Amino acid sequence: MSVSLRIGIIGGGGWLGGAIAGSLIDAGVVDSRNLCLSYRSTQPRRFPNSSWTSDNQALADRSDVIILSVRPGDWHGLTVDADGKLVISVMAGVRLNALSERHNSGRVVRALPNAAAEVARSYTPWIGASGVTADDRAIVGAIFEACGSQDEVASEGDIDYLTGLSGSGPAFPALLAAAMMSDAVAHGLPAEIARRAVNTVLVGAGRLLERRDESAADTVAAFLDYRGTTAAAIQGMRAAGFDAAVADGLSAAFKKSVSMGDAS
Helix, strand or coil, X not given: CCCCCCEEEECCCCHHHHHHHHHHHHCCCCCHHHEEEECCCCCCCCCCCCEEECCHHHHHHHCCEEEECCCHHHXXXXXXXXXXXXXXXXXXXXXXXXXXHHHCCCCEEEECCCHHHHHCCEEEEEEECCCCCHXXXXXXXXXHHHCEEEEECCCHXXXXXXXXXXXXXXXXXXXXXXXXXXXXXXXXXXXXXXHHHHHHHHHHHHHHHHHHCCCHHHHHHHHHHHCCHXXXXXXXXXXXXXXXXXXXXXXXXXXXXXXXHHHC
């Protein structure tokens, strides 16, 4: 895709919108001067070479590609006419047909990056409506490759499921880290040492999985076969319902995504 493409991010002043903007600029996907971002109340001080506006329709009018990065609850009040342009939603739950009708375009995409887009490590599943062209798909792929990695999936049901699995992204390792740090402090470790130990373990595990690119189940099996302290920890966690708790959490996220879509 050409860096001369004009991209607008509605909600660019937010965490995810800003993370996507930064990744696009860093990867050279868009010239910062061709990037327009909107904000609600106070203009952020990021991206000084880009354009900022509080007028979402003006942003849409000057953009070739419009990224919707607002909370699903705030989307209901967003009446932007895209006039047939490529519209990419990164909102959970909002369906393709609702996006197409609201924004006057058959070229609509549902995508679900996560907060790791801030460090270009997001995983982004996406799906396009029937009006999305081959060129549009190339643009979507380039945008989300800049944020990490991406896949076009087969159905909106896949997106709804992945809302929990990948869309929640860093929240799950953070939840595990918080539980581990709490236990470490309860056993008398200073909070700073507990934090550094746990964060290093999780960062190292992520890099190891990325480098090896093998099944996580194979890694778990290898530790279980060793029959050491790690095996004892895994068995204890599973006996306490670890696997079931994860499944319950993903199921809850899936149901929430579906209900949000029904409300749109």
